Amino acid sequence: xxxxxxxxxxxxxxxxxxxxxxxxxxxxxxxxxxxxxxxxxxxxxxxxxxxxxxxxxxxxxxxxxxxxxxxxxxxxxxxxxxxxxxxxxxxxxxxxxxxxxxxxxxxxxxxxxxxxxxxxxxxxxxxxxxxxxxxxxxxxxxxxxxxxxxxxxxxxxxxxxxxxxxxxxxxxxxxxxxxxxxxxxxxxxxxxxxxxxxxxx
Amino acid sequence: xxxxxxxxxxxxxxxxxxxxxxxxxxxxxxxxxxxxxxxxxxxxxxxxxxxxxxxxxxxxxxxxxxxxxxxxxxxxxxxxxxxxxxxxxxxxxxxxxxxxxxxxxxxxxxxxxxxxxxxxxxxxxxxxxxxxxxxxxxxxxxxxxxxxxxxxxxxxxxxxxxxxxxxxxxxxxxxxxxxxxxxxxxxxxxxxxxxxxxxxxxxxxxxxxxxxxxxxxxxxxxxxxxxxxxxxxxxxxxxxxxxxxxxxxxxxxxxxxxxxxxxxxxxxxxxxxxxxxxxxxxxxxxxxxxxxxxxxxxxxxxxxxxxxxxxxxxxxxxxxxxxxxxxxxxxxxxxxxxxxxxxxxxxxxxxxxxxxxxxxxxxxxxxxxxxxxxxxxxxxxxxxxxxxxxxxxxxxxxxxxxxxxxxxxxxxxxxxxxxxxxxxxxxxxxxxxxxxxxxxxxxxxxxxxxxxxxxxxxxxxxxxxxxxxxxxxxx
Numbered sequence: 001x002x003x004x005x006x007x008x009x010x011x012x013x014x015x016x017x018x019x020x021x022x023x024x025x026x027x028x029x030x031x032x033x034x035x036x037x038x039x040x041x042x043x044x045x046x047x048x049x050x051x052x053x054x055x056x057x058x059x060x061x062x063x064x065x066x067x068x069x070x071x072x073x074x075x076x077x078x079x080x081x082x083x084x085x086x087x088x089x090x091x092x093x094x095x096x097x098x099x100x101x102x103x104x105x106x107x108x109x110x111x112x113x114x115x116x117x118x119x120x121x122x123x124x125x126x127x128x129x130x131x132x133x134x135x136x137x138x139x140x141x142x143x144x145x146x147x148x149x150x151x152x153x154x155x156x157x158x159x160x161x162x163x164x165x166x167x168x169x170x171x172x173x174x175x176x177x178x179x180x181x182x183x184x185x186x187x188x189x190x191x192x193x194x195x196x197x198x199x200x201x
Numbered sequence: 202x203x204x205x206x207x208x209x210x211x212x213x214x215x216x217x218x219x220x221x222x223x224x225x226x227x228x229x230x231x232x233x234x235x236x237x238x239x240x241x242x243x244x245x246x247x248x249x250x251x252x253x254x255x256x257x258x259x260x261x262x263x264x265x266x267x268x269x270x271x272x273x274x275x276x277x278x279x280x281x282x283x284x285x286x287x288x289x290x291x292x293x294x295x296x297x298x299x300x301x302x303x304x305x306x307x308x309x310x311x312x313x314x315x316x317x318x319x320x321x322x323x324x325x326x327x328x329x330x331x332x333x334x335x336x337x338x339x340x341x342x343x344x345x346x347x348x349x350x351x352x353x354x355x356x357x358x359x360x361x362x363x364x365x366x367x368x369x370x371x372x373x374x375x376x377x378x379x380x381x382x383x384x385x386x387x388x389x390x391x392x393x394x395x396x397x398x399x400x401x402x403x404x405x406x407x408x409x410x411x412x413x414x415x416x417x418x419x420x421x422x423x424x425x426x427x428x429x430x431x432x433x434x435x436x437x438x439x440x441x442x443x444x445x446x447x448x449x450x451x452x453x454x455x456x457x458x459x460x461x462x463x464x465x466x467x468x469x470x471x472x473x474x475x476x477x478x479x480x481x482x483x484x485x486x487x488x489x490x491x492x493x494x495x496x497x498x499x500x501x502x503x504x505x506x507x508x509x510x511x512x513x514x515x516x517x518x519x520x521x522x523x524x525x526x527x528x529x530x531x532x533x534x535x536x537x538x539x540x541x542x543x544x545x546x547x548x549x550x551x552x553x554x555x556x557x558x559x560x561x562x563x564x565x566x567x568x569x570x571x572x573x574x575x576x577x578x579x580x581x582x583x584x585x586x587x588x589x590x591x592x593x594x595x596x597x598x599x600x601x602x603x604x605x606x607x608x609x610x611x612x613x614x615x616x617x618x619x620x621x622x623x624x625x626x627x628x629x630x631x632x633x634x635x636x637x638x639x640x641x642x643x644x645x646x647x648x649x650x651x652x653x654x655x656x657x658x659x660x661x662x663x664x665x666x667x668x669x670x671x672x673x674x675x676x
Contacts, residue, residue, distance in 0.1 A: 016524070017517035018397060018497050022635040027616045031267065031282035033241035033289050035350075045637045050623070074517045076398040079431065080635060081614075082333040083239065084349035102398050105433050106333055106347050113351035163365060165225040176351070177252070180359045183219050183227060187255075187361055190218040190229055198215075200454030200462045201231045201259075201326065 002115040003173035007096050008142040009069030012059045013133035017074035021107065024078065024086040038085055039092030060093075064136035070143070072126065072133045073100040077118075078107025087114045097143055099150065101126050112166050115173065117145060125150075125158045145171055205472035207369045208438050209404045212344040212469070216327050218361055228364045231326040232343075233356050234312045235262040235299065237290035238616070239331030243354035244293040253297070255360040260299035261321055264290050265311045266616045268304055270579050270606035275305055283617065297357075310582025310608040313337040313550040317421065318582055320450025324439040324466040329356055334550045334632065336427040340420035341447070342439035342469045344404070347428060367433045368478040370403040371471075374411035376485040380671035381664075383490075383560065384419030385552060385630070385649035387411065388426040390488045393501040394481060400432030403479060406471060407437050411485035417446040418556035425551045426632055429498040438470045489675035492537055492662055493634045493647040495525035500634070504652070504664045505676030508535045528636055529644050530624065537662050540646070544627040545576040545657040546639070547650055548606075549613040552630035553581025555588050557650040561630075562594040564654035564668060570602040571660030577604040577619070579611040601657070615640045628656035 029041040047058045054061045060068060071077075071090075077100040078086060087110045090098070098111070099119045111118045121129070132139045132152050139153040145167060150158045169176065180187075194201060206214070219227040233256075240262070247253065254260060267283035268274060278284040287304065294301035300321075302309045308319065313334055316322040322338045328345035329335060331353040338345035348362065356362060372391055392399075405427050412420065420437045427435025444463060447453045454462045489503035500522075502509070510533035511522040526533065531540065547553075547561050558580065570576050578598045580586035586608055589595050595605050612619040613631035621627055621643025630653050634645040646662060655663040666673050 015517060015520070017521045020497075020633075020635045022614075022633070022638050026637055026641070027614050030238050030616065031280075031286055033245070033286060035242050045641055050641075074521075076401070076431070079397055080333065080633060082331055082335075082347035082349055084242075084331075084351060087349075102401055104398075104431060105401060106349060106428075110349035110351065113349060163225070164223045165221065165363070176363055177250075177355050177358050180227060180355065180361060180363065184359075186219045186227070187229070187359060191360070194229065198325075198462070198465070200323070200458040 001113070001173045001175065004096065004115050004117050004145055004170045006144050007069060008140055010065060010067055010137050011070035011072050011129065011133040011139065011141040012065040012068035013130050014059060014071055014073045015130055018076045018079055019073055020080035021078060021083050021086045022080055025083065025089040030083055030085050035088050036092060038089035039094070042089040042093045067094065069094055069096050070141050071095055071098045072129045073098055075101045077103050079104040082106045084110045087111050087116050091116055099126060099129055112170060113176065115170065117143065117170060119150060119160045121150065121158055121160055128152060128156065205474040205476065207471040207475045208342060208406055208436055208469055209344065209369055212325055212327065213366060215325065224365065226364050226366065227361045228327060230329055230356050230360050230362055231259060232316070232321055232328040233260045234316055234328065234330035234335065235260060235353065236266055236312050236332060237264045237286045238266045239350050240293065240353055241286060241289045242350050243357055244297065246354040247357060252358045254299060254357045257298040259360065260357065261316065262290055262294040262299050263302040263309055263312050263315050264304055266610045266614065268609040269617050270609045270611045270619060272607065274607060307583035307587065310585065311550045311553060311610055313425070314553055314581035314585065317341065318450070318584055320447060320453035323447060323453065323462070324443060325469050329362065333428045334425050336435045337421050337425040337550055339424035339427065339435040340417060340437050341443055342436060344434055344436065346434040367404045368402055369476065370400060370405045370432065370479040370481070371477045372405050372407050373409040373480070373482045374407065374485050375409050375482065376411060377414060378411055378485045378488060379674045381490050381651070381666040381669060382488050382675065383649040383651060384415050384422040386488050386491050388423045389491050389493065389498065389501045389647065390483060391481065392426065392430045392498050394483065395430050397429060397497055397499045398431045400427065400430040403432050405430070405432045405435045407435060412437060413440065416556055417442055418554040421554065422551055426498065429632060439466050487675060490649065490652055490665055492652065494529065494531060494537060495522065496528055496634055496636050498632070498634060498647065500525060502537065503676040504537055504662065505673070506537055508533055508537065538664060540662045541660055542626045542628045542656055542662065543575065544621060544625055545574065545653050546612045546627055546629040546631065547653050548579030548581065548611055549631035550581065551632040552650050553579065553585065555585050557630065558585070558589045558594050561650040561654040562597040564651050564665060565601040565657065566597050568601055568658050570657040574657060574660055576602060576657045577606055579606040580608050582608045612639050614638060628653045628662065
């Protein structure tokens with residue numbers, strides 16, 4: 001997993017609430033057995049018509065946002081299924097950060113496993129960043145994970161909260177499994193004890 | 202003095218392997234369910250790092266999302282990508298030695314129906330799966346939730362998950378349900394109240410008389426859609442109904458182990474004075490048979506209501522409703538019972554169990570579906586299918602004009618050939634009405650099996666009480 005330390009890039013506005021995982025990556029693209037290559041199908045049914053042509057109105061098809069690395073989105077982004085294909089598709093497209101008032105639980109966790117930073121901000125701050133994002137490619141947003149700040153194009157700074165362990169892993173690009181396997185003796189002893197107390201498991 | 206705990210607290214505490222200073226926990230996982238869509242990259246990850254499956258005996262694999270539900274599937278899967286995924290699961294399950302129900306095994310079915318049916322799911326367990334509807338297993342008083350593929354790999358390798366604890370929410374349904382009202386109406390009505398993000402950050406415990414009065418099948422329907430309300434998991438405390446359902450299943454404990462298990466399971470209730478971070482109470486008597494009209498499960502109304510207008514909402518929901526009505530091809534003020542449908546889908550991990558098929562068949566007995574309608578029943582497992590055939594339900598469906606399919610996820614998410622065409626409108630017993638969920642441009646109305654059966658007869662969204670002659674006491 002790539003580290004996430006700082007990011008400065010174009011933010012694309014997606015004010016729609018409840019953007020679900022079926023919108024982010026429709027099910028016909030879940031048949032892959034790889035993690036890569038899903039960026040071309042990101043938001044497929046919003047981005048392309050029935051003939052596979054780009055829908056010009058869709059935000060990521062507009063020249064200003066084709067290189068977007070940040071999404072500013074409506075409430076409850078990523079609701080729906082557990083498909084990690086959603087963050088894989090975002091990452092493959094080049095999105096490294098999503099800002100919203102709230103995220104669905106599983107999607108939120110999946111982001112951290114893939115070097116994507118989901119940032120929760122209060123409505124009034126998301127509104128300001130959404131308005132900025134609408135200004136197009138000149139409106140760059142800067143994010144500093146270490147100091148937990150988002151800086152808008154005109155220098156307004158907003159702080160965000162993040163779980164310290166998740167922050168640590170993201171800053172250092174750490175592999176969760178490797179970290180957990182360092183605690184294998186604790187797992188061994190838990191299992192031995194559970195075999196006594198709950199042998200039916 | 203002991204601190205009063207919720208059921209969630211108790212299950213959590215019994216599974217903490219290690220706790221960091223910041224509260225991050227390593228939680229032991231008792232059961233890991235695996236299907237073909239969210240696992241190939243996880244098994245590949247194990248191979249690339251030379252890791253293995255720590256507890257194959259606690260891991261259960263079954264293909265469900267991609268499998269065709271037509272009888273010709275025994276000849277293999279036509280779609281090459283689906284075939285590769287199902288073949289990959291077959292290879293991985295055999296190579297890593299996990300429990301496995303292949304496509305042509307009668308025990309095959311939707312992973313969340315197979316787990317309880319085979320007795321893998323037991324009270325007090327932690328259960329995970331790379332699928333958001335893992336919440337279903339909470340009906341047994343098990344802490345069960347969906348995980349992403351990276352976490353699937355983590356559980357395969359370590360039999361643990363790194364977790365932060367959620368907050369406790371109590372959803373109480375008092376009193377009894379009125380005639381014609383079912384578990385599906387409870388769970389949709391709760392989401393109507395909380396919204397799809399109302400449960401974010403919480404584990405919900407459903408309780409109250411109306412929940413106690415539900416069968417295990419009904420309780421699974423309720424917990425299944427906890428995720429649609431945004432919650433990490435839904436739970437129902439185990440009781441005599443739970444124990445009776447579990448006893449004698451292939452992987453349930455037996456003999457002295459059964460007695461020991463039962464003694465512990467009986468302690469799995471929230472303490473009287475446990476702390477709740479949020480409480481929602483609904484009167485069972487107030488819940489009506491409901492349907493969804495929009496593209497989010499929170500877009501739900503009693504069947505007696507009319508399509509709302511965007512202006513009835515506030516904030517970001519105004520634009521979302523405008524978009525939803527356009528997508529769904531509906532006009533504000535239109536009566537829900539005037540909405541004509543093209544297709545009926547009965548099945549899914551929400552409503553693909555035997556009781557669901559009984560409820561639908563009770564409405565369809567000696568009746569025909571509206572001419573020109575496409576209607577299918579997809580049992581949740583091969584065993585549900587066999588039981589329905591034995592009980593004569595299959596013949597009722599066939600006589601009414603339904604297609605009688607083999608088990609799988611089918612049109613709930615349309616990864617197999619069972620899909621809606623653009624503009625096609627479906628009365629569905631599944632769990633999501635998202636844009637494109639059942640096929641690009643497809644229009645989904647969620648409802649109970651009885652309501653879907655009623656819609657099949659009339660060809661429009663229908664109050665099931667119209668057909669049964671039951672009094673319309675709510676709506």
